[in-house]
Amino acid sequence: MSRISDERVAEVWGRLVLEARDAGYSINPDDGFARDLVRGLLENEVRYGYRACPCRLASGEQERDLDLVCPCDYRDADLDEYGTCYCALYVSSEISRGEKAATSIPDRRPVGGPPASAEEMERVHVAGLTFPVWRCKVCGYLCARPQPPLVCPVCKAGKERFERFM
Amino acid sequence: MLEPKHVEGIHNTHKVFLYTLTTCGWCRKTKALLQELGVAYDYVDVDDQEGANKELAKQEVLKWNPACSFPTIILDDKDCVIGFSEISIRKLASE
Numbered sequence: 001m002s003r004i005s006d007e008r009v010a011e012v013w014g015r016l017v018l019e020a021r022d023a024g025y026s027i028n029p030d031d032g033f034a035r036d037l038v039r040g041l042l043e044n045e046v047r048y049g050y051r052a053c054p055c056r057l058a059s060g061e062q063e064r065d066l067d068l069v070c071p072c073d074y075r076d077a078d079l080d081e082y083g084t085c086y087c088a089l090y091v092s093s094e095i096s097r098g099e100k101a102a103t104s105i106p107d108r109r110p111v112g113g114p115p116a117s118a119e120e121m122e123r124v125h126v127a128g129l130t131f132p133v134w135r136c137k138v139c140g141y142l143c144a145r146p147q148p149p150l151v152c153p154v155c156k157a158g159k160e161r162f163e164r165f166m
Numbered sequence: 167m168l169e170p171k172h173v174e175g176i177h178n179t180h181k182v183f184l185y186t187l188t189t190c191g192w193c194r195k196t197k198a199l200l201q202e203l204g205v206a207y208d209y210v211d212v213d214d215q216e217g218a219n220k221e222l223a224k225q226e227v228l229k230w231n232p233a234c235s236f237p238t239i240i241l242d243d244k245d246c247v248i249g250f251s252e253i254s255i256r257k258l259a260s261e
Contacts, residue, residue, distance in 0.1 A: 033191050033195075036191055036194060037189075037191050039189070040187075040188075040189025040190065040191070041189075043188070043189050044189060047213075054187070054189035054190050054191065055187065055189070055190040055191065055192060055193075055235075055236060056187075056235075056236075057187060057212055057213060057224065057234065057236070058213075087190065087191060087192075088191060088192070089191075103250075104192045104249035104250040104251070105249070106233070106235070106248075106249070107233055107235045111232065111233060111234055
């Protein structure tokens with residue numbers, strides 16, 4: 001039996017629906033399916049300490065799994081290509097309106113996670129910048145400030161999902 | 167040693183073995199459809215395995231599916247279906 005109460009699932013699901021809408025994303029319109037995924041996220045939060053994708057096998061080490069913490073680094077590319085993220089918690093507006101059904105899609109995450117060398121992207125060097133520029137790996141949001149924000153204002157990903165861009 | 171769980175069904179023509187995650191929506195849909203159609207199957211919830219069994223289960227999945235994604239469905243110890251495939255599952259009930 002699930003360790004997560006229905007009330008807790010409903011609360012988090014409701015918040016994700018609103019946050020998604022505010023940021024221009026959509027949660028799967030199949031509420032039962034979406035709530036089960038939210039339950040999975042919360043189960044993983046209890047189990048691993050972070051909300052690892054419910055449809056991927058997490059390693060249990062947060063540093064190795066940062067790319068698959070929901071929303072994962074692959075969500076937007078999958079939404080573009082397939083209209084759904086890997087676990088189908090997030091879907092395109094077409095699917096959210098019920099004009100198309102979400103399907104099971106292949107995983108674009110490299111087995112075992114991104115190679116260490118790919119972690120540090122090539123930095124664009126621009127002379128005379130007053131502040132470094134940080135990039136959200138989940139949604140691409142850029143901001144120029146001494147440190148990345150605690151939470152991405154667009155997709156709500158945490159500070160640890162930012163990389164130095166310039 | 168993995169201890170797969172068995173689910174009874176009226177369709178036993180094929181040996182159906184699933185590697186799944188307890189938290190995954192597509193794994194849940196796969197199990198639900200098999201059950202709805204009455205197809206017998208065995209499964210291992212890989213994320214629920216403890217200690218060395220988790221690595222063992224992972225290695226077994228990798229043998230069939232280099233992407234190690236879920237669900238991974240093995241039919242008759244020879245064919246592998248990756249992801250939730252309604253057509254493949256329905257076929258199992260019609261044979």
